[in-house]
Amino acid sequence: MPLLERNGQISDDLWIAVGDDEDLPAQGDTIVSYGRLPLDAPGRLGISLSNDLDVGGLDLQVDGLSLIVLNFPSFADGRAYSQARALRQDLDYSGELRATGHLLPDQLGFMVEVGFDSFDLQTDRFPVERWTEALEAVTLTYHRHLSRTGQSPIIAARHAG
Amino acid sequence: MDHGHVLTANRLSDGIVVFLTATSAWSEQIDEAVLAREPLAAAALEKRGVEFEETNLVTGAYLIEAERQGAAITPTRVRERIRACGPTVAYLGVHTPPCHAQATAVAA
Amino acid sequence: MYRYDEFDQTFVDQRVEQFRSQTSRRLSGELTExxxxxxxxxxxxxxxxxxxxxxxxxxxxxxxxxxxxxxADISETYDKGYGHFTTRQNIQYNWPKLEDTPDILADLASVEMHAIQTSGNCIRNVTADHWAGVAADELADPRPVAELIRQWSSLHPEFSFLPRKFKVAVTGAPADRAAVKFHDIGLRMHLNDAGERGWEVIVGGGQGRTPMVGVTVREFLPEEELLGYLEAIMRVYNLFGRRDNKYKARIKILIHETGAEEFSRLVEEEYARAPRPSVEVERKELDRISAYFAPPQYETLSALQPDLEGRKLENPEFARWVRTNVGAHRVTGYGIVNISLKPAGGIPGDATAEQMRTVADLAERFSHSEIRVSHHQNLVLPDVKLSDLHEIWTVLSADGMGEANIGLLGDIIACPGLDYCALATARSIPIAQSISRQFSDPSRLEDIGPLRVNISGCINACGHHHVGHIGILGLEKKGKEFYQVTLGGHSGTDASIGGVLGKGFSEDEIAGAIETIVDTYLGIRGDSESFLECIRRVGTPPFKEALYAPA
Structure with missing residues (x-):
């Protein structure tokens, strides 16, 4: 399935998801579940976090991680938004943050705001431009310190200087 | 008196309550609905409902229990009687619909 | 009051266009229901x-x-010429078309309004004391903080897909008119010894099928820390609130199951961990918003109003309306006019387009163009000179809004019930109508005194029956509606949840049952003892006896 990046690029997903019972492949970039850490990986290492983990309270070493995948089992389940924020801000994670599961183009703005970089599009129901348009639909937000600039664009503009 | 099921839904574009007729059209009048008296016929109606939802003409299709006496079809439950007929209270500028007297008479 | 700046306006305009595209994608079938x-x-x-x-x-x-x-215009252009003011200070239209809705939202945006987050599992429209800024007993206007929360909660990515809906209420007065103990978060302003404002944070109150009075997790939170602290509460709820059962998904259940102390510990831990908004920026932003709520230029008026007193002597009906419907204003010579949308036999909270325009005209002429909606489903003109009361009363009376029953038995809260609502189990409006017809004599209402009758058409309690002095809950059994009665609920500072009296009543019996309850109260009340005080003194036995004892 195609991967959408925050800059609007569509690419192929080259990461290998490894099940909990499977051995790691001899080479390649791999994604394992959080429970398998610590682990020596053949290439770059990514982890997948289930959405009921209190990420901010985890003793997670993010330094060796190149990718963290967060799950949206349903588009109505918003836990991964708070997990993303905690990874970025409480754990200072700066690698790639990816959303997977039941995603809708209409939610991409929210996802970008809390720090997601890439989106695992598990459906071809929507034309590609629907996804890329959605990245630009909402440009103004009120929320303090969520974005990577550390400030709400609206609050910053109001109190510039 | 015939007892059975009627398929109802809301029209997608304006939300108005509609009922499936014998000619596979949607009518705002419950009296024009097709009444399925057998479980198999009711199941067939339900299947039609899913098809119509997929073509985005209506939304939220479901079966309701109803009775037909002469030309009039009356749902069994209070909720469905009000849904078929409109609010039982006169709202501003609009009088209580005539079917309401009948609906509450059954309710009483 | 607050006015949009270019950012607020662009934000709402973008949202309208986004919904226009989403609506067309739904109509074309690209999006499923x-x-x-x-x-x-x-x-x-x-x-x-x-x-x-x-x-x-x-x-x-x-x-x-x-x-x-x-x-008013929207109700005529796109609906049937009326609207319904709700217990959450909003307005509902009952007959819009999906295909017209983007245009309605665009019309709203043109006057700095929207419908964002009035539904869904997100932070809903923030409610406040409807006398905010003008009440005689208020410490300070709570609306700058309400507006701050409105903006912060608008499309907040972390809090738009919560386990369940989330309601916030604020008050700046010691007398609670905003039911802050019955909200997911209730905020009550306090002043410290230095005269600085801080907020008591009350969490986990609510009605619905599990009514609970909220618990205080912070006694005095400095105003600049408010959003940071609210974020911590919301995060704990977003991560730990139950998602397996929608009836157990509200924050009150999380607090109940976790324990208030442990919940509070989780919040404090989250608050200590996460970065917080800069206190300096928050102060600047609060000051910017507060400037919009600066009081109008009041005239220096005399407390003595010989003309008003003369009018009252001439006209006992006007005098009664002044007694029941006009609240104490913090400025001498002014009053707070409460407009009853509860005529005897009417639909609580409904107003026609014509009535809305009448109120708009009155606000322009007599109340600095400002109007409030109360959670009792009435309207308020907050800044009225006492010398203008008679003219306002005359205009309101001519348009069916002159009822003298604010806070009295005729001032019934009722949800739309089964006449409109898909979730309802029984009708509410006809019950409100039959009770308000039965108790339509204004002098009798005044003699009975303060008495709140609240009616819900299902267990979700949108009609606030749990906090009615008399609460009525409509249910259905075997295809028939019946109505359960509770006594002793109250949403004020000394909040309480009503207790069920006994077996329910039919639609035809309910007004008679209320009559029996009221007669019982009149027979046993002490000197100037209100209905609620009386219930709290004697409990339910005398009322049960009167209602259920064999004749």
């Missing part, structure tokens, strides 16, 4: 019993005359 539902709900559009229903946000119940006129 399942996918579209949360999107339309986040824009206030429900699918109800008879069709779509649009709930428009009236932030903290404050609007101006132009906005009220637009609400």
């Amino acid at each position: 399942e996918e579209f539902k949360p999107i339309r709900l986040m824009n206030g559009l429900y699918l109800q019993l008879h069709g779509y229903m649009l709930r428009v946000a009236i932030p903290y119940g404050t609007l101006n005359a132009l906005q009220m006129r637009t609400l």
Whole structure:
């Protein structure tokens, strides 16, 4: 399935998801579940976090991680938004943050705001431009310190200087 | 008196309550609905409902229990009687619909 | 009152265009109903019993005359010429079309209004004391903080897909008119010894099928820390609130199951961990918003109003209306006019387009163009000179809004019930109508004194029956509606939840049962003892005896 990046690029997903019972492949970039850490990986290492983990309270070493995948089992389940924020801000994670599961183009703005970089599009129901348009639909937000600039664009503009 | 099921839904574009007729059209009048008296016929109606939802003409299709006496079809439950007929209270500028007297008479 | 700046306006305009595109994608079939539902709900559009229903946000119940006129115009252009003011200070239209809704939202945006987050599992429209800024007993106007929360909660990515809906109420007065103990978060202002404002944070109150009085987790939170602290509460709820059962998904259940102390510990831990908004920026932003709520230029008026007193002597009906419907204003010579949308036999909270325009005109002429919506489903003109009362009363009376029953038995709260609502189990409006007809004599109402009758058409309690002095809950059994009665609920500072009296009553019996309860009270009340005080003194036995004992 195609991967959408925050800059609007569509690419192929080259990461290998490894099940909990499977051995790691001899080479390649791999994604394992959080429970398998610590682990020596053949290439770059990514982890997948289930959405009921209190990420901010985890003793997670993010330094060796190149990718963290967060799950949206349903588009109505918003836990991964708070997990993303905690990874970025409480754990200072700066690698790639990816959303997977039941995603809708209409939610991409929210996802970008809390720090997601890439989106695992598990459906071809929507034309590609629907996804890329959605990245630009909402440009103004009120929320303090969520974005990577550390400030709400609206609050910053109001109190510039 | 015939007892059975009627398929109802809301029209997608304006939300108005509609009922499936014998000619596979949607009518705002419950009296024009097709009444399925057998479980198999009711199941067939339900299947039609899913098809119509997929073509985005209506939304939220479901079966309701109803009775037909002469030309009039009356749902069994209070909720469905009000849904078929409109609010039982006169709202501003609009009088209580005539079917309401009948609906509450059954309710009483 | 607050006015949009260019950012607020662009934000809402973008949202309208986004919904226009989403609506067309739904109509074309690109979006399924399942996918579209949360999107339309986040824009206030429900699918109800008879069709779509649009709930428009009236932030903290404050609007101006132009906005009220637009609400009237919308009701005529796109609906059936009336609207319903709700217990959350919003307005609902009962008959909009999906295909018209983007245009309605655009009309609203043109007067700085929207329907964002009036539904869905997100932070709903923030409510406030409907006398905010003008009440004689108030410490300070709570609306700057309400507006701060409105903006912060608008499309907040972390809090738009919560386990369940989330309601916030604020008050700046010691007398609680905003039911802050019955909200997911209630905020009550206090002043410290230095005269600085801080907020008591009350969490986990609510009604619905599990009514609970909220618990205080912070006694005095400095104002600049408010959003940071609210974020911590919301995060704990977002991560740990139950998602397996929608009836157990509200924050009150999380607090109940976790324990208030442990919940509070989790919040404090989260608050200590996460970065916080800069206190300096928050102060600047609060000051910017507060400037919009600066009081108008009041005239220096005399406390003595010989002309008003003369009018009252001439006209006992006017005198009664002044007694029952005009509240104490903090400025001498001014009053707070409460407009009853509860005529005897009427639909609580409904207003026609014509009535909305009448109120807009009165606000323009006599109340600095400002109007409030109360959670009792009435309207308020907050800044009225006492010398103008007679003319206002005359105009209101001519348009069916002169009822002298604020806070009295005729001032009934009722949800739309089964006449409109898809979730209802029984009708509420006809019950309100039969009770208000039965108790239509204004002198009798005044003799009975303060008495709140609240009616819900199902266990979700939108009609606030748990906090009615007399609460009525409509249920259905074997195809028939029946009504359960509770006594002793109250949503004020000394909040309480009503207790069920006994077996329910039919539609035809309910007004008679209320009559029996009231007669019992009149027979046993002490000197100037209110209905609520009486119930709290004697409990329910005398009322049960009167209602259920064999004749």
